[in-house]
Amino acid sequence: MTFALNLFLAFVASVTVANLYYVQPLLAYFESTFSISTTQAGTINTLLQSGYAVGLILISPLGDMVNRKRLIVSLTVFLIILSLALGFISFFPLFQALNFLMGVLTVIPQIVIPFASELTPPNRRGAVLGMLTSGFLVGILAARIVAGAITEALNYRWVYYLAAIVQTLLLPFMYFFVPDEPHKSVASATGHSKRTGVAAVVEAYARLLGSMVGLLKSQPVLLQACFMGFCQSSSFANFWATSTFLLAGPPYNYSTSVIGLLALAGIVGILTAPFIGRLADKVSISTMESLGSIGLMATWLMLKLAGERSFAAVCVGAFCIDVFGQFINIVNRKRILTLVPSANARINAVFMFLVFMGMTAGSSVGTTTWTLAQWSGPCFLGLACGAGALAAFLFIVDEEGEWRYKAAKRWWKGCEKDRLIKQESISA
Incomplete structure (x- = not known):
């Protein structure tokens, strides 16, 4: 893991996680734009965060099953399409549905972090994770600032258009700089299954x-x-x-x-x-x-x-x-x-x-x-x-990474054994 790659992956984490937080300073703006109540506007953020929770469980584990470079690039393409769609949409129920889907697919940082950890020697892993964490958190904060400023200067649609542009600019860099994993594919993940085709993929995914x-x-x-x-x-x-x-x-x-x-x-x-x-x-x-x-x-x-x-x-x-x-x-x-x-x-x-x-x-x-x-x-x-x-x-x-109660149980058994040995020696 070079410093340049670490910095790039931190930037990827920053840009992609921002998709979850652009809406937070815009909720009041959405009330007038879509002619909705405050409660309805609040559902946008709720749907984004709920989608993210779903994506954490259903999408990010795929990093153990498929080529992560292809997964990151594919998710970025979908995020670009969703960003453009959110900029064009004027029908509020569809806007809500697309925000939920945006949350589900905005898990790229949680694919990047374990990937980067594997590419880093143990003695540098903390430094690499620290930079990625910093990028992730800066993205959360910057999203609120950028969304508010752009909406005030132009309108909320340009927040999504510019998000799509920035993510599009990332794509060629992802393709050329993110390490490939040719040994990982859906075929290799389903290789031990007795089933074939879609059934084998579903079985491997469920497992x-x-x-x-x-x-x-x-x-x-x-x-x-x-x-x-x-x-x-x-x-x-x-x-x-x-x-x-x-x-x-x-x-x-x-x-x-x-x-x-x-x-x-x-x-x-x-x-x-x-x-x-x-x-x-x-x-x-x-x-x-x-x-x-x-x-x-x-x-x-x-x-x-x-x-x-x-x-x-x-x-x-x-x-x-x-x-x-x-x-x-x-x-x-x-x-x-x-x-x-x-x-x-x-x-x-x-x-x-x-x-x-x-x-x-x-x-x-x-x-x-x-x-x-x-x-x-x-x-x-x-x-x-x-x-x-x-x-x-x-x-x-405990310090050895073992369940503390098991270590305590073993210690107690050792004390009991010592006590019995002492009793036997006294009796003798």
């Missing part, structure tokens, strides 16, 4: 999807990483969902434009991801994950004590939640993508699905806790998320 639950059972490190990822992403979504309420109300009473400045602290946090990735290549897993979990708890405690009195404290909190979250996220990605190399796409799909569920839970539960207890509610939820991540790190898996 591929069915194996994902088994990976959670057979790989304790994956289960631990998923639980920690769920807690970390819940903490992240909880903060960004509720900090707006905090800053919009007393004692701050800030305008929307001033509240938007909080994103600058998030940008700085995002840009630390490559550095954290390089650190993960040099520092032990236990150090990184314990620091990340304890750091999240300390950040939420600080936000509870000072968040209602100091905007600077809220900005520091935004930065720290991003940084300590990456301590957990990047290290866990690095760990799980070495467990079963032949199942990297499925492992990443399982991990990212639970991370996505964590973000959904953090956003909705965080909003509920704000309603019940104002700023104290999200802070205690954030503390619980940090504590949950730390508990998962301490109690699910």
Whole structure:
């Protein structure tokens, strides 16, 4: 994995994930454009995110079954077609359906990340994953900024036209620079099946999807990483969902434009991801994950004590939640993508699905806790998320990657055996 290829794949992740987030600043604009209610406009974002969850489970595992270069190029072509269609469509139900399909197919970053991990030697894997993570997160943030600016200058249709143009420009670079996998094809994936044709493909695909639950059972490190990822992403979504309420109300009473400045602290946090990735290549897993979990708890405690009195404290909190979250996220990605190399796409799909569920839970539960207890509610939820991540790190898996309860059971049996030996020696 060269630096140039790493940078290009990070850019691919950034450009493609943006498809999920262009709509977020445009929902109010869609109300007047399509003559719909606020609730109907909100369904667009819901359909996009729901489609993404479906794509994580149904599309991204295909990276273990087919040639990933061809898969990435094919998905990009479909995304270009969908972007153009969304720019032309004026019939709202069809616009909704195409947004759901856009969500399903916008899983290219989750195909690129395990692919890049396989192309990288273990001593550089953290740095590569850090850069890809940074590109992914920058795409999320940039999509909101770009969509708002283009819509204000032109109209929302040009957001989709320009997205199609940028993705089209990526295609030749994908073709020439992304490594090929000539040994991987549908034919090779169905080679052991007794069936032929479509039936063999369906059987291989069903077997591929069915194996994902088994990976959670057979790989304790994956289960631990998923639980920690769920807690970390819940903490992240909880903060960004509720900090707006905090800053919009007393004692701050800030305008929307001033509240938007909080994103600058998030940008700085995002840009630390490559550095954290390089650190993960040099520092032990236990150090990184314990620091990340304890750091999240300390950040939420600080936000509870000072968040209602100091905007600077809220900005520091935004930065720290991003940084300590990456301590957990990047290290866990690095760990799980070495467990079963032949199942990297499925492992990443399982991990990212639970991370996505964590973000959904953090956003909705965080909003509920704000309603019940104002700023104290999200802070205690954030503390619980940090504590949950730390508990998962301490109690699910030991240093050897074995189930902690099995190690404890073996230790207890050893103690019992020693006690019996001592009793026998005393009796003798």
